[in-house]
Amino acid sequence: MAVYVYSIISEDHPARLDGVHGVGDPPTTLRTVTGGGLCAVVSEAPEGLRARRRDVAAHQEVQERLMADGAVLPLRFGMTTEDDDAVRAALEGRAAEYAERLRSLDGTTEYNLKCSWEEAALLRRILLESDEARELNTAIRDGSGTPQMSLALGELVAREAETRQEALAKGIVEALHPYVSDESVSAPGGEDFLSVSFLVPADKEEMFLATGISLANQLGEECEIRLRGPLPPYSFV
Incomplete structure (x- = not known):
């Protein structure tokens, strides 16, 4: 058998x-x-x-x-x-x-971290911080815009969202890097922009978790950090 x-x-x-x-x-x-x-x-x-x-x-x-x-x-x-x-x-x-x-x-365990950014909150941030996006959006909303402007705004927002998510993902991984012995990034699914597994030594686990909590507090309600573990180290076998 x-x-x-x-x-x-x-x-x-x-x-x-x-x-x-x-x-x-x-x-x-x-x-x-x-x-x-x-x-x-x-x-x-x-x-x-x-x-x-x-x-x-x-x-x-x-x-x-x-x-x-x-x-x-x-x-x-x-x-x-x-x-x-x-x-x-x-x-x-x-x-x-x-x-x-x-x-x-x-002496290690795995932790998996996933992060998503609320779509409406991300759009608000882009419109607040990007002069170009804000001007296009204003023209479209007051009726003076053109179909080409709508297309341009959509493309601009998509680029800005990708750039901001990539930068935030890099910052999150770098903040946790001192407390891990290995990491494995996988393709995020759904609304997530980051999916990464960390191999965490027992003597650094407390600082790793504390840093994760600190990151979640700094990002606020716009971003959701979901940390699962300790887990068997499937991602590192």
């Missing part, structure tokens, strides 16, 4: 998994496969597994339990392979690489 793989840890990790169950309905039993001085936490892979809330939560609980006792390489939800021999071969074949990554993650 196929094997579901949750994470990779060092062979000397306590792997205290009492009371924690794997994915599936009924929940599968967790076990370990060793090789190359490493250990993979696995279970049987249920048929027809999908990203149901119950199973995603079970996958996450395994990572969190392991993180409490040491470094973890968490695999993404849904990772399966043929059997224990395939798991063992992967551990042995990339033992040095996995061991080095575990060392780099020891």
Whole structure:
């Protein structure tokens, strides 16, 4: 039967998994496969597994339990392979690489930050601070504008919004940079203009969080900063 793989840890990790169950309905039993001085936490892979809330939560609980006792390489939800021999071969074949990554993650956790700027507030700021945008907007509103002016205003606002968001995103990342050991920027979705994950050492976590709160207070209600964590370091595996 196929094997579901949750994470990779060092062979000397306590792997205290009492009371924690794997994915599936009924929940599968967790076990370990060793090789190359490493250990993979696995279970049987249920048929027809999908990203149901119950199973995603079970996958996450395994990572969190392991993180409490040491470094973890968490695999993404849904990772399966043929059997224990395939798991063992992967551990042995990339033992040095996995061991080095575990060392780099020891004593760290991941935080994910997303930021959005209220569209109406951003438009107000652009009209307040850009003479060109304000003049075009005034002409359009009082009826003296042309269709070309409306197009020009739209293009100007789009450029200004992108420039301001890029500058703010850079400033946020730079403010938090002293308190992280690594960072991973991903493409933002929806109304967000920034999506970045940080790898935060335990001894800098307090300052990292305090700086995040300070940034949120400085930006005020126009910008929304959403900080999630601590999380398993998925973005740095």
